[in-house]
Structures are given as structure tokens and as C-alpha cells.
């Protein structure tokens with residue numbers, strides 16, 4: 001398979017000097033519509049409501065939210081706290097805001113903060129291309145891969161993390177079969193990853209989340225390749241709900257398990273996955289699809305939207321700094337905290 005389109009043409013987060021344009025991911029693939037944020041509060045709401053989502057993308061959007069506040073002379077400390085509280089699991093949000101806070105405390109004005117936000121965005125794009133090459137190199141020619149949720153241009157500054165590895169692996173002729181899990185309940189895989197893959201001309205098959213173990217047993221996939229929202233100091237990984245059971249099934253079937261994330265997703269201050277806060281979202285996201293209720297009135301639901309995969313079930317963590325095979329606390333420290 002050869003990719004036909006320009007991978008970098010999808011830009012979900014667009015800075016326009018005094019307004020942040022966000023591709024409204026709640027409406028894809030049916031509608032490509034844009035939300036214009038002119039205040040930090042608009043950006044905070046867009047992150048909380050999943051207009052923009054994906055760990056790196058929400059950090060980048062929050063950084064631009066700080067710029068909007070600085071341009072209008074808002075008090076920045078409450079703005080930082082308001083943006084930080086938008087979603088709890090993806091550490092990229094906190095990392096980006098800490099980086100902006102450091103610049104504010106160093107006396108940066110709106111112009112300097114705008115330059116910082118642009119650097120954060122540009123660094124993420126560069127990291128994605130480097131991770132694409134590093135991750136693809138782990139995949140033998142003729143392989144099939146399964147991915148989960150959306151980790152592409154919609155979730156990052158462009159190109160993607162796990163989906164970047166898939167783009168690179170297809171372009172290099174290493175990956176012959178691509179499967180994407182629908183990713184209930186928000187359907188990031190069905191609605192977003194398939195949209196990106198069709199946009200790029202990369203043939204892929206959507207599967208029901210419940211078909212994943214059967215697919216692995218069929219021998220059509222050699223790798224599961226996913227993103228991350230927070231990687232703890234011992235290599236445990238918080239990612240979209242359903243990742244953990246993919247890792248269990250993959251280990252059972254001898255399928256390798258790769259996590260792809262920029263170093264801005266690594267949180268060496270969090271010792272293990274047990275300490276990662278898992279976002280709980282509105283149960284109604286489970287009780288209806290596309291606004292159509294699918295469950296009898298009076299029913300309730302439990303809707304954690306992330307889970308934790310222990311490092312012991314992960315074969316490789318790929319970041320722009322390099323690959324950690326069979327991650328553990330010592331190997332994480334060697335790469336991220338060598339002091």
C-alpha cells in the first residue's frame with residue numbers, strides 16, 4: 001500500500017493571531033465545521049467538550065488559550081488554573097500550562113507567549129515525525145497492525161503518534177494491513193481515525209472493539225499500536241478505555257504491543273499507573289449514539305474514558321527521544337531522569 005495524500009494537510013488546531021480555530025471533532029466525519037475561540041474560557045470549554053481532544057492537541061490548545069488571555073489583559077493565574085482543570089488524565093495539558101507559567105513568571109508578554117505556544121506546537125509536529133520513523137522501524141515488512149482511538153493529526157500538531165507510526169510504516173511498505181477499533185463510547189476510531197486514513201488514501205478496516213481478540217487470534221495482526229495520555233515513572237500507561245484489554249489479548253496471542261507518545265506525555269512525578277486520575281465522563285455518552293438513546297430510560301452507566309496498561313504488558317514505548325523495549329522503572333529513569 002502507498003499513501004496517496006499529504007499526511008500533514010490535516011491541521012485541527014489553527015492559530016490566527018488573535019483567534020484559535022478548532023476543527024470541531026464532535027461533528028466529524030459528517031461535517032467539517034470550525035469553532036473560533038477568542039478567550040481562554042472558550043478554549044477551556046472546547047477541551048472539556050471534546051471539540052479538540054487528544055493529549056498533545058489539548059496541551060497545544062491550552063497554550064494558545066493562555067496567549068488569548070494575555071492579549072486581552074486577563075489575570076493569568078486563574079486562567080492557568082481554569083485551563084488545567086479542563087480534563088484530568090492527559091499530562092500534556094499540565095505540561096504545556098507549566099511551560100507557559102514559567103514564561104509568564106519570567107516576565108513574558110503576549111508576544112513572547114505567542115512565540116512559546118508556537119514552539120510547543122512545532123516541537124510536537126517534529127516529535128511525531130521522529131516517532132513515526134522510530135516506531136515503524138520496529139515493524140517487520142508484511143505486518144498487520146491494530147490501533148485504538150485516534151492518535152493522528154486530529155490529536156496532535158499533525159501527523160500523529162501511533163497513527164504517525166502507521167503512516168510511516170505504510171509509506172515504507174512495512175505495514176500491509178491496518179485495522180482500527182471503533183473505540184466506544186465516543187467512537188474516535190470509527191469517526192476520526194477512519195476519516196484520517198481515508199483522507200490519506202491508506203486502506204484500513206474498522207472493527208468492533210469486541211472483535212479485537214478474535215482478530216488477533218486470526219493471525220492478521222502482529223502489532224497493536226496505541227497512543228498515551230500519561231506514562232508513569234515505571235512505564236505504566238494511561239490511555240483510552242479499552243487499551244488495557246487489548247494489551248491482555250495481545251500478550252495472550254503473541255501480538256506485540258507498542259505505545260507511541262511524545263516525551264510531553266511522560267510524567268516522572270507520577271510513580272505508577274495507580275496514581276493516575278482516570279477521567280469519568282457523563283454516563284449519557286454511553287446511553288445514546290449520535291443523540292439517539294439506545295438504552296431504556298431509568299438505566300444507568302459507568303463511563304471511565306481511560307484505563308491503565310501495566311508496563312509488564314508493553315513491548316515498546318516509542319518517544320522522540322528513542323525506544324524503550326520492555327519498559328520498567330529503571331529503563332524509564334535512564335531515558336527521562338538520568339541524573
Ligand SMILES: CSC[C@H]1O[C@H](OP(=O)(O)O)[C@H](O)[C@@H]1O
Nearest residue numbers: 053054055151155227228239240
Ligand atoms: C495522541 S492522542 C493520545 C490519546 O488521547 C485520546 O483520548 P481523548 O480522545 O479522550 O482525548 C486517546 O486516549 C489517545 O490515545
